[in-house]
Amino acid sequence: MNLKITLKHLFAFVLLLPAIAFAQVTFTDSNLPIVIINxxxxxxxxxxxDIPDEPKVWADMKIIFHPDGTRNYITDQDNADFLDYDARIKIELRGSTSQSLPKKQYGWTTYDANGDKQNVSILGMPSENDWILNGLAFDATLMRDYLVYNLSRQMGQYASRTQYCEVVINGDYRGLYVLQEKLKDDSKRINIEDISEDDISGVNLTGGYITKADKTTGGDPVAWVMQSDAQNTDFIHTLPKPEDVTVEQDTYIHSQFTALETAANNSDSDFITGYPSVIDVPTFVDFMILNELSSNVDAYQISTYFHKDRGGKLRAGPVWDFNLSFGHDEFGDRSHTDIWQFDNGDNEGPRFWKQLFANTEFKCYLSKRWNSLTATGNVLNYDNLSDYIDETVDLISEAAAREQQRWGTVPNHAAEITALKAFIAERINWMTDHVGTFTACNDPDLPQLVINRINYHPGESDEFPESDDQEFIEIKNAGNETVNLTGVYLRELGISYQFPANATLEAGQGIFIASNPEVFEVRYGFAPYGKFERNLSNSTQRLVLADGFGNVIDDVEYDDDSPWPDADGNGSYLLLTDTSLDNSLASSWTAVEESSLSVSDYVMASQLILYPNPVNNVLTIQAAENIDAVAVYDVYGKQIKAMNTNGVNVEVDFSQYQSGIYIVTITTAHGVTSKKVIKR
Structure with a gap:
């Protein structure tokens, strides 16, 4: 069977089916949430x-949702037990080309009873006030956007959270929609620092920004234009808003794209001068993978977002707008299984996409990521995608029938899904055959750097009243050789730091980066190595230390809940009990008093001697000052011995312990020091 011919004929068959005239639908209940707008x-x-393009108009909204998963009924609209939302909104039409369709799409904002914007959690999504009702324009599968956004999040990149629902406006059943988040800066959405008109110099000028390549039909002015081998690409400011951006901010963010363009054109992959110094490589790789897997005809030229945090690198995404993808193109014939969309001769976007792919190192990491994601059991493996599509079909099947009855746009949903799956199968095979090898980057040589201390919620006092100013992270070289830190950076959004070119860290040494170096020095008695931008979360946050290509050196996600040690605002910080342990495990950490951190702490630690190590029976601890207490922990962080002591020499009986690794903590007047001991 010739799959290409079959796909072509199948799409033609679907498009030629006669449309059913619009019809009113008797709608009483649904397995999906029901959104009622008046x-x-x-x-x-x-x-x-009437709901206009702009400005937004006032309305009441109710969202009927049975939290136990049972059916939702229109008659539940006056039962508070089944209302996920019941308050005021302002609503307007959204979209560009889609506004020509009878079924409209909407943007809306939540308000309180006093007429003020109000952040609320909708259907379990994080609290915010700006939301979208996506009408699935031009998409007879009813799932292209839904599918890709969810895949992006499964890959570890933020994309708009989604929830299918059915919508009634002013008593008129409007069909199946995806209720989703509007793209904007927020700690639970695009997690970047808000930039103000006063941020026009220094590190404040570096972020945060949201910029997009897009059409200008929305009326926003073009910020700059980038050349392409096909069409030129317009760039538009999203954050700051076009009317708020300053000359300095426009110049700065434009310069980041120019630097990327220059480095990509020169195929410069150096950590100091090349594209890795400008962009977060993993986000560009994942952005290309999802847009190419879907053969998205709008990719790179239209609805293409970028963001940059303060002190951070330029990042691609979030992904957006996939209604013309997976073989469907309402305005031409451009979505194929056997082309690269960044080199399609039409809307290719800026040249840097094509030039990045041509770069040996970038293409290697793209291939490595692609082959990993499509491996058996992983996110983009065909079997996984097919199962996920089937689950989605089951979820929306009854709403799809009503969608056809109301709008006549889904004449054969089963055929659409068959075509979607066939396209994905062929596309995966073609991309795998054409993405190249990843042998050269499969096993990168990474330094043994370890995130060793985290003070995410320091205690407050009269002398140091601001908790955020006392935050710090220690990074330790657990290897036997000096490490060149060029290109090493904190990869996850939330805090930003990139080590300066040619910085080094000697074997066994640690360096601190702090939120406020001046306060840190006063508080702890010595200067930190550097300053990170923004602040650590007081609850939970993922910290990823990576090299210039984004290869993970260390990855820790701390938490303020058990089983993590309690270092939540009580005057303690998290200390890794030994750098040989897996620091992603809560059991590898202990909570240590902040007062223990000082220059003397390091002097004392260097003068501690533990012998013999490995030990058979008795371990001797020798110090330059009085030892007040000794404790022994097993490899899981469980304390198995505690003893008060008095003297500079202490003996600890290890004879009753099983063979393995143990952590011994020694307390003196200058604090607590941890040492690894091996029991034979």
Missing amino acids: TDINPNTGQPT
Whole structure:
């Protein structure tokens, strides 16, 4: 069977099926949440206000949702037990080309009873006030956006969270929608620092920004244009808003794209001068993978977002707008299984996409990531995708029938899904055959750097009243050789730091980076190595230390809940009990008093002698000052011995312990020091 011919004929068959005339639907209940919107009465007409393109108009919204997963009924709209939302909103039409369709798409904002914007959690999504009702324009599968956004999050990149629902506006059943998050800066969305008009110099000028390559039909002015081998690409400011951006901010963020363009054109992959110094490589790789897997005809040229945090690198994404993808193109014939969209001769976007792919190192990491994601059991493996599509079909099947009855746009949903799966199967095979090898980057030589201390919620006092100013992270070289730190950076959004070129860290040594170096020095008695931007979360946060290509050197996600040790605002910080342990495990950490951190602590630690190590029976500890206490922990962090002591020499009986690794903590007047001991 010729799969290409079959796909072509199948899409043609679907498009030629006669459309059913619009019809009203008797709608009483659904397995999906039900969104009911009633706009305010227009005093001039006595009728509900029409929803315009802009400005937003007032309305009441109710979202019916049975939290136990049972069916939702229109009659539940007056039962508070089944209302996920019941308050005021402002709503308007959204979209560009899609506004020509009878079924509209909407953007809306949540408000409180006083008429002020109100952050709320909708259907379990994090609290915010800006939301979207995606009408699935031009998409007879009813899932292209939903599918890709969820895949992006499964790959570890943020994308708009989604929830299928059915919508009724002013008593009129409007069909199946995806309720989703609007892309904006927020700690639970695009987690970057908000930039103000006063941020025009120094590190404040470096972020945060959201920029997009897009059409200008929304009326926003073009910030700059980048050349392409096909069409030129317009760039538009999203954060700051076009009307708020300063000359300095426009110049700065434009310069980042120019630097990327220059480095990509020169195929410069150096950590100091090349594209890795400008961009977060993993986000660019993942962005290309999802847009190429879907053969998204809008990719790179339209609806293409970028973001940059303060002090951080330029990042691609979040991914957006996939209604013209997976073989479907409403306005041409551009979505194929056997082309690269960044080199399609039409809307290719800026040249840097094509030039990045041509770069040996970038293409190697793209291939490595692609082959990993498509391996058996992983996110983009065909079997996994097919199962996920089937699950989604089961979820929306009854709503899809109503969608066809209301709008006549889904004449044969089963055929659409068959075509979607066939396209994905062929696309995966073609990309695997054409993405190249990843042998050269499969096993990168990474330094033995370890995140060793984390003070995420320091205690407050009269002398140091601001907790955020006392935050710090220690990074330790657990290897036997000096490490060149060029290119090493903190990869995850939330805090930003990149080591300066040619910085080094000697074997066994640790360096601190702090939120406020001046306060750190006063508080702890010595200067930190550097300053990170923004602040650590007081609850949970993932910290990823990576090399210039984004290869993970160390990865820790701490938490303020058990089983993590309690270092939550009580005057303690997290200390890794030994650098040989897996620091992703809570059991590898202990909580240590902040007062123990000082220059003397390091002097004392260097003068501690433990022998013999490995030990058979008795371990001797020798120090330059009085030892007040000794404790022994097993490899899981469980304390198995504690003893108060008095003297500079202490003996600890190890004879009763099983063979293995143990952590011994020694307390003196200058603090607590941990040492690894091996029992034979």
